[in-house]
Amino acid sequence: MQSSNDFSQATAATASIPFADTPNTYGLASRVNHWLGAALVIFLLGIGLFFEDMPRGPEKLYWLKLHVAVGALALLPLAFRVVWRLFNRGPAALDQSIARQRVTRLVHVVLLAGIATLVITGPLAVWTGGRAIEVFGWFSIASPTGTMETLHQALEIVHVIAAKAMLIALLFHIIGAVYHVIAGKQRLSGRMFGRPGAEKINSKINRVSVIDS
Numbered sequence: 001m002q003s004s005n006d007f008s009q010a011t012a013a014t015a016s017i018p019f020a021d022t023p024n025t026y027g028l029a030s031r032v033n034h035w036l037g038a039a040l041v042i043f044l045l046g047i048g049l050f051f052e053d054m055p056r057g058p059e060k061l062y063w064l065k066l067h068v069a070v071g072a073l074a075l076l077p078l079a080f081r082v083v084w085r086l087f088n089r090g091p092a093a094l095d096q097s098i099a100r101q102r103v104t105r106l107v108h109v110v111l112l113a114g115i116a117t118l119v120i121t122g123p124l125a126v127w128t129g130g131r132a133i134e135v136f137g138w139f140s141i142a143s144p145t146g147t148m149e150t151l152h153q154a155l156e157i158v159h160v161i162a163a164k165a166m167l168i169a170l171l172f173h174i175i176g177a178v179y180h181v182i183a184g185k186q187r188l189s190g191r192m193f194g195r196p197g198a199e200k201i202n203s204k205i206n207r208v209s210v211i212d213s
């Protein structure tokens with residue numbers, strides 16, 4: 001439930017980007033999380049899809065090592081991103097049909113659940129394969145589990161399925177964002193892009209919920 005205080009904060013947010021989310025816009029923390037996370041995920045997904053069909057050999061090993069090293073560095077920011085979203089619900093749903101709101105929400109949930117699954121299964125797959133996580137020769141994290149072949153294979157399968165689910169959700173997500181821009185509704189997407197005044201778009205929804213509350 002939103003209070004009138006939330007409303008005044010949200011209206012004030014049109015002047016600058018607030019740190020935390022308001023009912024009308026994503027705050028600075030969510031925006032940094034989103035764009036840093038997006039860059040890391042697209043990079044890791046790209047490398048993974050690139051090497052997945054390669055025959056075993058030095059070239060595949062090179063890309064796998066790069067994937068694991070970048071994945072290990074990305075682990076904390078990505079985990080933080082998911083936890084942040086769990087405790088910060090973000091702005092109100094966009095002013096669009098209930099069906100579209102549901103699809104948008106489903107896509108976001110698949111993306112976040114995908115990140116969580118990938119950052120858990122990735123390192124565990126390396127460790128249960130009996131290997132250490134090597135990060136560019138800077139440091140390595142030895143396997144706390146030792147070799148556990150059956151679990152290793154299961155984790156690899158879950159990792160692959162999560163990556164594919166994320167790829168599909170990501171296509172929907174990016175097409176949706178592009179649609180908003182092409183359809184001249186870029187102010188909606190401005191909740192994440194940071195255009196000045198973008199936050200005003202939801203003021204109608206906001207007023208209704210303030211009156212309702």
Ligand code: HEM
Pocket residue numbers: 030033034037038039041042085090094108109111112115166170173174177188189190191192193
């Ligand atoms: C070029 C790539 C991308 C574009 C243009 C884009 C665009 C956007 C926009 C405009 C929003 C705000 C929607 C709203 O107003 O409610 C958003 C939210 C979101 N995006 Fe993306 N996005 C991209 C990549 C990604 C990637 C790679 C992921 C994760 C795998 C991701 C996950 C999310 C999630 C979970 C949200 C909901 C808010 C949050 O928790 O951050 N996006 N995106």
Ligand code: HEM
Pocket residue numbers: 040041044045047048049052064067068069071072075078114115118119121122123125126133156159160163164166
């Ligand atoms: C959001 C983050 C991540 C994404 C999008 C991602 C994506 C992928 C993809 C697409 C593949 C290829 C799957 C295939 O073989 O068909 C893959 C494989 C792999 N990833 Fe990730 N990954 C992520 C995070 C991680 C992390 C953090 C680690 C470990 C530190 C990791 C370790 C591995 C390993 C060991 C494989 C090879 C599995 C196999 O041989 O099938 N990944 N990943």
